[in-house]
Amino acid sequence: MxxxxxxxxxxxxxxxxxPLKLMEIDRHQIKRPNEILMKIDACGVCRSQLHGIEGDWxxxxxxxxxxxxxxxxxxxxxxxxxxxxxxxxxxxxxGISPLYGSCRECDYCRIGKEHLCDLAxxxxxxxxxxxxxxxxxxxxxxxSIPDSxxxxxxxxxxxxxxxxxxxxxxSEPERGKKTGIFGVGGVGHMAVEFAKINGCRVIGFARSKSxxxxxxxxxxxxxxxxxxxxxxxxxxxxxxxGLLDSAIVFAPSESVTDAAINSVKKGGTIVLATxxxxxxxxxxxxxxxxxTLIGSRKDMADVVRIAAExxxxxxxxxxxxxxxxxxxxxxxxSKIEARAVLIP
Numbered sequence: 001m002x003x004x005x006x007x008x009x010x011x012x013x014x015x016x017x018x019p020l021k022l023m024e025i026d027r028h029q030i031k032r033p034n035e036i037l038m039k040i041d042a043c044g045v046c047r048s049q050l051h052g053i054e055g056d057w058x059x060x061x062x063x064x065x066x067x068x069x070x071x072x073x074x075x076x077x078x079x080x081x082x083x084x085x086x087x088x089x090x091x092x093x094x095g096i097s098p099l100y101g102s103c104r105e106c107d108y109c110r111i112g113k114e115h116l117c118d119l120a121x122x123x124x125x126x127x128x129x130x131x132x133x134x135x136x137x138x139x140x141x142x143x144s145i146p147d148s149x150x151x152x153x154x155x156x157x158x159x160x161x162x163x164x165x166x167x168x169x170x171s172e173p174e175r176g177k178k179t180g181i182f183g184v185g186g187v188g189h190m191a192v193e194f195a196k197i198n199g200c201r202v203i204g205f206a207r208s209k210s211x212x213x214x215x216x217x218x219x220x221x222x223x224x225x226x227x228x229x230x231x232x233x234x235x236x237x238x239x240x241x242g243l244l245d246s247a248i249v250f251a252p253s254e255s256v257t258d259a260a261i262n263s264v265k266k267g268g269t270i271v272l273a274t275x276x277x278x279x280x281x282x283x284x285x286x287x288x289x290x291x292t293l294i295g296s297r298k299d300m301a302d303v304v305r306i307a308a309e310x311x312x313x314x315x316x317x318x319x320x321x322x323x324x325x326x327x328x329x330x331x332x333x334s335k336i337e338a339r340a341v342l343i344p
Contacts, residue, residue: 001027002027003024003025003027004024004025004026004028004134005023005132005133005321005322006022006023006025006069006127006129007022007070007071007321007325008020008023008025008067009021009053009067009068010066010067011066012052012053012058012066015053015054015325015332016329019053020053020324020325020328022321025069025127025132027133028128028134028135028136029136030081030136031136033084033085034082034085034138034140035085035139036081036082036085036136036137036138036139036142037134037135037136038078038079038094038136039077039079040075040130040132040344041075041076041093041152041155042074042075042152042154042318042341043071043073043074043131043341043342044073044155044156044158044159044160044186044339045071045327045336045339045340045341046072046159046186047186047331048062048072048159049070049071050328053070057275062125063125067127068124068125068126068127069129070124070129070130070324071124071130071132071342072096072097072122072130072159073095073096073097073098073130073155073157073159073160074096074123074130074135074158075093075096075151075152075154075155075158076093076094076095076096076135076151077092077093078090078093078094081139082139087139087140087144088144092145093144094143094144094145095144095145095154095155095158096123096141097123097143097158097294097295098123098124098294099120099123099294099295099297099300100121100122100137101120101138102119102120103118103120106118112297113296115296116293130342131321132344133321141297143297143304146308148308152341155316156186156314156316156339157312159294160186161190161307162295162299162303163273163292163294163295164193164194164273165190165194165295165299165302165306166292166294166295166299167191167273168191168198168248169194170248170292171248171271173194173199173246174198174200175198175200176200176201177199177200177201178200178241178245179195179200179201179244179245179246180204180205180237180244180246180247180260180263180264181195181202181215181220181247182247182248182249182259182260183205183256184205184206184214184215184223184250185211185250185336185338186336186340187273188204188206188211188248189214189338190218190312191248191250193218193310193312194306196219196220197310201221203221203223203224203237203241204216204220204222204224205225205226206225206226207225209225211334211337214315214337217313217315222241224236224240230262233259234263242265243263243264243268244263244264245264246268246270246271247260247261247263247264247270247271248260248270249271249272249274250273252275252276253276254277255279257270257277258278258280261278261281261289266285266286267286268287268288269287270289271291272289272290272291272292273291273292314338314339315338315339316338316339316340316341317336317339317340318341318343319342319343321344327342
């Protein structure tokens with residue numbers, strides 16, 4: 001059987017110990033008639049992989065089994081198709097999001113919310129992850145990539161992009177609405193842009209100046225440095241902007257979530273796009289707290305289309321596949337400006 005290079009995780013450990021090992025494993029082969037085989041051109045690096053590798057999300061069942069190959073925002077070139085594939089041809093490019101598959105029969109799948117399916121499969125939580133040279137997937141869960149779009153640019157759209165888009169849409173964006181993005185990094189910088197496309201006034205919040213600069217670069221109307229002293233932070237916000245109509249949280253921190261809830265006016269909406277608890281909630285203010293999770297296949301196709309139509313800025317740096325440990329270390333140390341992309 002043919003082999004491929006992959007960054008394999010055999011045991012959970014701090015990223016400082018270089019737990020991902022470059023190994024030769026069996027190359028994926030088409031096993032179902034509706035599958036495509038892709039040579040991976042680029043795979044984005046997501047902070048969720050860092051949490052999974054270091055064991056932070058073991059309580060959520062992530063990863064479900066070891067060994068595994070991480071990576072769930074993938075763009076590649078199709079090199080082989082199964083006999084029943086009709087949507088793609090050899091030589092075309094396609095992208096794969098965290099949504100690797102679903103049952104296609106439950107209530108969620110029937111209404112186009114297959115990402116909520118109880119049997120949904122997640123890319124990169126098995127050996128079918130993007131930190132490798134090849135991957136297979138059924139044609140219905142792959143998304144076509146326009147010829148005009150570079151693979152390294154497109155890869156972050158397949159998790160960060162769809163997560164940002166879904167979170168913005170969950171905030172019920174409207175022209176002139178004041179929206180705060182808490183955590184302007186790999187996901188948040190795209191949320192700034194999606195909110196701007198929908199006509200919102202957007203305020204970016206981050207601890208570091210570099211991430212505030214990213215927010216400005218992609219069009220935020222204002223940026224305010226986040227402070228763990230909530231009183232000082234809310235005072236600065238009220239002085240510069242007043243209370244928000246909506247807030248979107250990408251920072252996995254209870255204190256940030258609490259500050260976001262308190263930054264929104266009565267009757268406003270807070271969208272949580274990361275794991276975390278809600279420390280306190282005053283029901284008398286009639287605020288809505290809403291969770292959001294990646295997106296459906298339609299959402300993913302919409303993200304690619306909107307990015308192409310609006311020349312969406314995706315801020316990223318590329319690295320060789322074998323530097324995955326070092327890249328994740330930089331991510332942990334907040335040294336990645338926005339998004340990192342591995343090139344096999």
